[in-house]
Amino acid sequence: MYGLIVNKASGNGKGQRTWKKVEYELQIRNTPYLVRFTSGSGHATTIVKELLTEGVKTIIAVGGDGTINEVANGLVNHRVPLGIIPAGSGNDFARCLNIPMHYEKALHRIFENKQKKVDLLHLGQRHCLTVTGIGFDGKIAKTVNEAIYKNWFNQFGFGGLSYVLSMLEVLKDYRPTNIQITVDGKELFFSGVWLVAVANSPNYGGGIRICPEASYDDGLLNICVVHGMSKWQLLRLFPKAYKGKHVVMEQHVTLLTGKDVYVQSDTPVLVQSDGEPIMESPVRLQIKKGALSVV
Template sequence: MYGFIVNQASGNGRGNRVWKKVEKIVKEENKPFLVRFTKGPRHATKIAKELSAHSLQAVVVIGGDGTINEVATALAYTQIPLGVIPAGSGNDFARCLGIPLQYRKALLRVFSHDQKKVDLLHLGQRYCLTVTGVGFDGKVAQIANGAKYKNWLNHFGLGGLSYVVSMLEVLRTYQPTKISLTVNGEKFTLSDVWLVAVANAPNYAGGISICPQAVNNDGLLNICIVHGLTKWGLLRLFLRAYNGTHVLHRNVRILTGKEVYIQSDKPVLVQSDGEIISESPIRMEIKEGALNVV
C-alpha cells in the first residue's frame, strides 16, 4: 500500500491538478493507497507520522520542497521510504535526485521501488533536504513566499522566477553583515557578508547552483559564503550562480565540514528548503543516510 500526502495549494493549485491525474493512474494500476490532504504549515509532518502506523511501501508527497521537507522530518530514521511527485515552484529536491518533473514518470519511479539513502542537514528541531540560507537568502525567501507575483508566475510554470524578482526587491535595501562561522571546530570571521548557504545538494531557488560540488550522500555539508561585494557586484555574481561559476570569484569562499555554527553581529533571517525557520545564530550538522528515498 502507498500513502499519498497532497498539498493541493502548492504551485498555485498544481498540487491538486497533479493529484487528480495521479489518482487515476494509481487506480488503473490497481495499487492500494491512502491519501491525505494538508491543511496548513507542518500538517504534513503530522499526517506522515499517522500514515507510518500503516504497512506502507512508501509515503509519496505531491507538493513542493516545503511539503517534502515536512514529510522527510517524520520519515527520518524510519524504514518507510519517501517518494516525490514534484508540484511546487522550485522542485529542487527532485532536481538533485534526478526525479522527473513530469508526474507520470515520477510515479513510475516510485512504483519501481529502487531505494537509496540520502543525508539530511539537522537544524535542531527540523531537517533540511537541499539548502539552508542565512542572511540575504532568508530575506529573499520571506519576500517571495508572501508575494502575489509568485502565484502568477506559478500559473505560467515560471515559479523559479519569483526568486529573481524577490532578489531584486530585497537588493534595494538589504545591508550585508559581519558573520562568524565555526566549521568542525575552526572559526572564520568575515565582514560584509551577504549570504551563507549551507548545502546538502547543489541547487536551490529553482535551479541556482549555489554549491555545485554538493551531493546528498557524501556525509558532508558544503558552505558557500558571499562577502565584500557591492550591490551591483552581487547582481553580476548572481547571474553566474546558475551555472556554478560564481565559486571561482575571489569574494566567494567555499568550505566543507560535518557541522557548522553561524553567528552574526545582528540577527538575520534563515530559510531552509525555501521556508523561513528562524534567525541567526544557528547550528547545523550532517546526518548520514538518514532518509530512504524511492
C-alpha cells in the first residue's frame, strides 16, 4: 500500500490539480493507497510518522521542494522510500534526480520501485535535500515567500521569475559581509561576501546551477562563495549561474568541497534551506551519506 502526502496549495494550486490526476490513475489501476493532506508548515513530517504506523511500503510526496523536504525529514534513516510527484514552482530536487515533471511518468517511476540511496545535508535539527544558502540567498528566499507576485507567476508556470524579481528587490539594499568558513577543520576568511551556498545537488532557485559539480550521492558537500564584487558585477554574473558558467570568475567565486562546514559572519545573516528561510548564521552543515531512499 502506498501512502501519499499532498500539499494542495503548492505551486499556487498545482498540488491540488496534480493530486486529482494522480487519484484517478490510482483508482483505475486499483492501487491501494492512503492519502493525507497538509495543513501548514511542518505538517508533512508529522503525517509521515502516522503513515509509517499504517504499514505503507512507499510514501509519495505530491508538492514542491518544501513539501518534499518535510517528508524526507520524516523518512531519514527509514527503510520506507520516498516517491516524488513534482507539483511546485521550482522542483529542484526532482530535477536533479531526473524525476519526470509529468505526473503520470513520475508515478510510473515510483511503481518500478528502483530504489537509490541519496545523501542529505544535515543542519542540526533538520535535513536539506538541495542547497542551503547563507546571506544574500537567505534574504531572497524570505522575500520570495512573502511576495504577492509569487502566486501570479506560479499560476502561469513561471515560478522561476519570482526568484529573479526578488533578487532584484533585495539587491537594492543588501550589503555584503565578512565571513569565516571552516571546512573539515580548515579555517578560511572571505571579505565582502554576498552569499555562501552549501550544496548537495547542483540546482536551486528554479534551475540555478550554483554548484555544477555537486552530486547527491558522492558523500561530499560542494560550497560556492561569491565575494569581493559590486552589485553591478553580481547582476551581470547572475544569468551565467543558470548554466553554471559563473564558476569561471575565480577572483570572485570560490569553490570548495568537504564533509563538515561551519559558517559564521560579522553580523548575523539569513539562512535558507531548500528554499525556506530557517535561521540566521552561524550555522554548521554536515553531509549524511545515503540517509534517504528514493524511488
